[in-house]
Amino acid sequence: MSNPATPAPRSAAPEETVTVERRSGPYGEVVLRQRGAHYEIIANGCFLMDTSDGRSERLLVRAALDELSRGGEDLSGRPAADSDPEDRPGRPGRPGRSDDPDGSDGPDGSDGSDGPRLLIGGLGVGFSLAEAAAEPRWGRVTVVEREPAILDWHRGGPLSGVSAPALADPRTELVEADLVAYLHQAAGSGPRFDALCLDIDNGPEWTVTDGNSTLYSPAGLAACRAALALGGVLAVWSAQPSPAFEGSLRNAGFCRVRTDEIPVARGVPDVVHFAARPA
Template sequence: MAEVLETVPGRGGELVLRRDGTVFEVIENGVFLMDTRNGESERLLVTGAADRLAPGARILIGGLGVGFSLRAALDHGSVGEAVVVEREPAVIRWNRGGPLREVHDGALDDPRVRVVEGDLIEWLRTTGETFDALCLDIDNGPEWTVTEGNTSLYTDSGLERLGQLLRPGGVLAVWSAGAAPEFTARLRERFEDVDVVAVPVPRGEPDVIWFARNS
């Protein structure tokens, strides 16, 4: 039976960190959000983008999660700097010095990492920074968002803004818990060389990651 380690009010509602044996789980408003069971597709989100980039790349990771993507970024030879945007203070705390730290071997301590506490949608709207890759994992998918406000990220205008923040030849990578054909079509209207990668999971339909090259 899972042990509740902490329950806190979050920006998106109640957040619960619990442990089931050696596995950590994060629940938001009673809905499963993430865990440490596998992480293959979360790692591929970053490594697949970095494989398409030259060494010294500057990447943005939208959503800290349990640190799988950040650890993969730091272990990749092409990544020179990683900016992580996470809206939930508790998730940052659990990763920085709490029980999730052991999952990624203290990745937040790496000098190449900068953590921004804030809502990714708002941050993307106002930032003047540019990146070689945008790796986004803040929802269960373009058609299954954690909050209603996140839907704007996956619209034509949202994709146009993401393209503006990418350097020439940069890569947009988006994670999803399932296929989203309409989103694929929108990506192909805005970006070049759109690859759709299905990642098998133990149960249910495969996770999906899109990699789209900026012109």
Template sequence: MAEVVDVVRGRGGELVLRRAGEAFEVIANGVFLMDTRNGESERLLVTGAADALAPGARILIGGLGVGFSLRAALEHPNVGEVVVVEREPAVIEWNRVGPLRTVHGDALADPRVIVVEADLVAWLRETGETFDALCLDIDNGPEWTVTDGNAALYGESGVEGLVARLRPGGVIAVWSAGAAPSFTERLRSRFADVRVAEVPVLRGEPDVVWFAKMSGR
């Protein structure tokens, strides 16, 4: 039986943090988003991108989640600075001083980390910052978005917007709870180097992580 730890009204609706045994779960508007049971694919999102970069890389993580991707970034030898964009204040709070802090060893306290409280889609449109990698995990996938406005991120104009934020030789990495063939084709129409990794899970279809690399390095 899961125990509710916190319930808040977030920017995208109701957010619930609950504990089930030793694991924590995050639920958004009644839809399961993530938990702390494994995190293999969330770590791969960052490590797979960072493996293709030179030391000192500056990466963006879109979606803090339970901190698995952030911890993996900080432990990778090629990562120099991490900008985390998270729109939900409660998620930041749960990770900074709440129960999720122990999941990733207080990763938000690392001086290499910059946390931006903002909607990723809007922030990417407005910022002039560039990165060596964009690691995106704000939805259950390109075809299963948490909010309707996120869908634009995965279309042709959204992909071009991501490219504009990449440095030469940079990598776009996208996490999904399932396959999205149309998104794969969209990336392949824009990038010569696209890799699709499947990560088996206990139940259901595998998690999927896309890696699309720019030329130039």
């Protein structure tokens, strides 16, 4: 059902930029603009993302699943046989932990907890969620988004063209919350996730709000590590590489730290920082 507070999109000429909605939210101003056939999100005057490409946002999720597909070997290359099986990731293609509190069924009628459990930090324009929902091997898919406007734009608003099938998937759970606070809660009392795919800033050194910097601090990375199951994967999107952040990940106890470049249509490549919690 369309949200009555969300204006209907209007057509924009190829080079025309139209402001679809401007809203003051709990963390400042957020704006949805349409440029030709594409939409873009601006937060506090800072460009976040648009619908023109999406390769790096999709790779964020796809590569995390590839890491988990290594089966019984942990991501440091050591056998994981002596790890507690109840705290290891649910491996793609076979049952994992059955800790889903509501027992939601997946698209094939099976319990969604039978696959690895994914947390996506930041809904954005919806590409990461769409990628996750299109992959039946994922179990529960939790998306944490703190901006009510962005949630409205997906729930029957202009961005529903990207996310509607994913939002209809019973594995999908939307949580309106600050990601940093949510991760600290998950680290303390659960749930544990098999993969964290985080995309709330333009990178560890280019945050949308000052408060987001705590996510990349030692305490924030410790919370990420604690929120992961043993052998779980952390993937962080960035507009540019950060050798300092790689060092921070290693200092926080992560293994298999690396940075992958993703070519984009114009400008310098995006990157995704990957790391894993040792099993």
